[in-house]
Amino acid sequence: MSSYKLRIDMIACEGHGICAETFPERISLDDWGYPIIDPKPFDGVRRDHAKRAVEMCPELALRLERVARQR
Numbered sequence: 001m002s003s004y005k006l007r008i009d010m011i012a013c014e015g016h017g018i019c020a021e022t023f024p025e026r027i028s029l030d031d032w033g034y035p036i037i038d039p040k041p042f043d044g045v046r047r048d049h050a051k052r053a054v055e056m057c058p059e060l061a062l063r064l065e066r067v068a069r070q071r
């Protein structure tokens with residue numbers, strides 16, 4: 001089974017905050033409304049939430065990346 005991480009393009013991000021509402025397990029917002037992503041890998045239902053956050057970002061600023069599992 002794979003693990004995943006979210007990457008953000010901070011140049012493209014406009015701080016809408018939709019991602020933090022869609023994937024609150026890993027995304028919070030700073031004082032200006034820009035996302036802070038928890039770097040811990042995830043899988044399972046969290047991957048589904050992350051995928052939805054990627055799809056809903058109006059600026060296409062989020063990317064879901066597969067990462068090697070740490071042993």
Ligand code: SF4
Binds near residue numbers: 012014058059
């Ligand atoms: S939804 Fe997209 S544009 Fe909006 S804060 Fe999140 S990453 Fe940035």
